[in-house]
Amino acid sequence: MGESQKKKSWWRDTTLLTMVSLLAAASLVAFLQHGADGLRQGGENTVSIVRQAAPALLLGFLLAGFITVLFPPRIVGRWMGDEAGTKGVIIGAAAGMLSPGGPYVMYPIAAALMHGGAGIASISAFAVARNIFTANRFFVFELPFLGVPLALAKTLATLWMIAVGSVLVPVVFRLMPRGAQEAARSRIGRAEQEQAE
Amino acid sequence: MTLYLLAGIVALTLVLVLRKEGFSGVRSGGQTSALLFRSVARMLVLGMLLAGMTQVILPQEVITQWIGDESGFTGILIGAAVGMLIPGGPYVVIPLAASVFLAGAGVGPVAALITAWNTIPFTRTVMWELPFLGGAFTTSRTLVNLPFPIVAGVLTPPVYQLLV
Numbered sequence: 138m139g140e141s142q143k144k145k146s147w148w149r150d151t152t153l154l155t156m157v158s159l160l161a162a163a164s165l166v167a168f169l170q171h172g173a174d175g176l177r178q179g180g181e182n183t184v185s186i187v188r189q190a191a192p193a194l195l196l197g198f199l200l201a202g203f204i205t206v207l208f209p210p211r212i213v214g215r216w217m218g219d220e221a222g223t224k225g226v227i228i229g230a231a232a233g234m235l236s237p238g239g240p241y242v243m244y245p246i247a248a249a250l251m252h253g254g255a256g257i258a259s260i261s262a263f264a265v266a267r268n269i270f271t272a273n274r275f276f277v278f279e280l281p282f283l284g285v286p287l288a289l290a291k292t293l294a295t296l297w298m299i300a301v302g303s304v305l306v307p308v309v310f311r312l313m314p315r316g317a318q319e320a321a322r323s324r325i326g327r328a329e330q331e332q333a334e
Numbered sequence: 335m336t337l338y339l340l341a342g343i344v345a346l347t348l349v350l351v352l353r354k355e356g357f358s359g360v361r362s363g364g365q366t367s368a369l370l371f372r373s374v375a376r377m378l379v380l381g382m383l384l385a386g387m388t389q390v391i392l393p394q395e396v397i398t399q400w401i402g403d404e405s406g407f408t409g410i411l412i413g414a415a416v417g418m419l420i421p422g423g424p425y426v427v428i429p430l431a432a433s434v435f436l437a438g439a440g441v442g443p444v445a446a447l448i449t450a451w452n453t454i455p456f457t458r459t460v461m462w463e464l465p466f467l468g469g470a471f472t473t474s475r476t477l478v479n480l481p482f483p484i485v486a487g488v489l490t491p492p493v494y495q496l497l498v
Binding site for chain 1: 339351359363366371374380384385386388389428429452462473478486490
């Protein structure tokens with residue numbers, strides 16, 4: 138992938154276009170509902186979201202960077218690459234269930250692992266496991282607030298979804314357009330290239 | 335609390351990096367962090383703006399009203415929709431789910447709400463997953479996860495009956 142890839146024009150970046158359209162639509166609805174006040178409130182909410190997320194986000198980025206040093210691409214490839222098979226899926230799922238912190242930690246790490254050579258199967262297992270069951274969330278939030286029967290019943294009724302998701306997400310991923318598949322794997326690679334230029 | 339835990343883990347990995355590769359390891363880790371930041375910064379800002387606007391369009395009171403004390407399959411569908419749309423971390427959503435449960439909502443709708451918030455949350459998906467993992471992965475994972483909240487809403491009540 139890397140070298141043959143040309144710098145993409147911004148208007149051909151579908152991810153960016155999707156985001157800009159969603160933002161435009163949401164702003165329009167907010168404007169129609171509350172006028173200029175709605176837009177200002179949205180801006181204020183954004184500032185408080187940035188403030189809330191910034192410290193953890195910074196730590197998340199640092200952690201992702203250090204992890205790539207501790208687990209260089211060669212090792213990540215061997216443990217979590219597509220060749221690793223079931224072992225990679227189990228490692229991905231275990232990492233997902235044990236990973237602390239919110240999305241600001243999980244997604245930088247997932248992106249770093251993907252850049253380091255982790256296969257789609259392992260990343261899927263990581264993401265699906267992280268969503269379905271997190272030890273931290275279960276013990277700190279679900280057990281105390283929902284009570285033992287409900288928390289436990291919900292967990293038992295959903296745990297198998299990790300296996301189903303880990304198997305099916307890669308299958309669906311391979312049906313996606315080739316260009317989009319490669320873009321997913323080379324996001325950091327592209328930034329590296331831009332910096333080198 | 336989570337922030338301190340996270341800071342502790344970062345400090346621990348920093349020590350491990352120093353022991354393994356010395357200062358050059360720390361520098362190259364920092365460079366990777368910076369590259370990661372460069373590659374997602376633009377999308378992250380847009381995502382946070384979108385999350386801010388979503389909170390204006392769908393305030394929490396509106397969301398709680400929707401779920402009311404519906405039960406049965408309609409309740410599961412409403413629970414799933416609410417879980418998908420509700421913004422916020424576990425400190426917002428789990429207590430909300432608990433209060434909805436105490437207010438009389440069934441086990442199924444509550445399980446559907448939490449599972450939808452876990453697997454197909456609108457703001458988290460566009461704000462975090464899309465920038466970091468790209469459109470192809472995000473779309474595939476969302477498609478596969480789409481039925482999970484409904485299935486959780488159907489399967490949780492019988493398991494709950496066995497436990498109480």
